[in-house]
Amino acid sequence: MGDVFPEEGAFEGDSHLCPPGVKVLPIPVLSDNYSYLIIDTQARLAVVVDPSDPQAVQASIEKEGVDLVAILCTHKHWDHSGGNRDLSRRHQDCRVYGSPQDGIPYLTHPLCHQDVVSVGRLQIRALATPGHTQGHLVYLLDGEPYKGPSCLFSGDLLFLSGCGRTFEGTAETMLSSLDTVLGLGDDTLLWPGALSP
Numbered sequence: 001m002g003d004v005f006p007e008e009g010a011f012e013g014d015s016h017l018c019p020p021g022v023k024v025l026p027i028p029v030l031s032d033n034y035s036y037l038i039i040d041t042q043a044r045l046a047v048v049v050d051p052s053d054p055q056a057v058q059a060s061i062e063k064e065g066v067d068l069v070a071i072l073c074t075h076k077h078w079d080h081s082g083g084n085r086d087l088s089r090r091h092q093d094c095r096v097y098g099s100p101q102d103g104i105p106y107l108t109h110p111l112c113h114q115d116v117v118s119v120g121r122l123q124i125r126a127l128a129t130p131g132h133t134q135g136h137l138v139y140l141l142d143g144e145p146y147k148g149p150s151c152l153f154s155g156d157l158l159f160l161s162g163c164g165r166t167f168e169g170t171a172e173t174m175l176s177s178l179d180t181v182l183g184l185g186d187d188t189l190l191w192p193g194a195l196s197p
């Protein structure tokens with residue numbers, strides 16, 4: 001898997017770093033966390049990954065002029081799910097996805113390993129990666145519909161120079177989860193949930 005991180009701004013469209021028709025917008029939150037807005041630029045539909053700060057996410061939604069239709073939570077911790085209530089109330093019909101094992105606040109659509117969330121042309125696959133929490137999921141945006149690289153949103157499983165703490169699993173469980181994502185294609189772009197553990 002290739003390690004690429006958005007140090008400044010978004011990757012969009014025909015950039016070699018992101019499939020055409022997709023915009024991935026990193027939203028810096030808290031001290032070193034990131035939420036991500038994933039936009040189908042044709043349909044003007046958006047998904048947000050791990051919205052901890054609803055005001056920061058809402059500001060990006062308004063700036064981009066898109067409709068928020070889904071929240072994807074990697075896990076239950078407040079710095080990844082703290083915006084679920086406000087955003088799902090503000091955006092009617094916005095679905096909240098995550099693992100039913102993880103106590104995700106305001107969850108409406110529980111996901112299992114290999115389930116796919118479809119939003120416009122976005123195809124996003126959930127992969128079970130327990131260890132940091134029992135129900136931790138990562139999300140893989142399929143690049144195939146756009147003939148571009150896939151994008152991995154790794155939450156607190158994998159950072160640029162380390163991995164998340166093992167709060168609810170064994171070292172073996174965590175290693176198995178890391179093997180799951182390290183087996184993805186070499187051109188997969190990594191979008192971690194924070195800069196450091």
Ligand SMILES: [Fe+2]
Nearest residue numbers: 075077132156
């Ligand atoms: Fe966490």
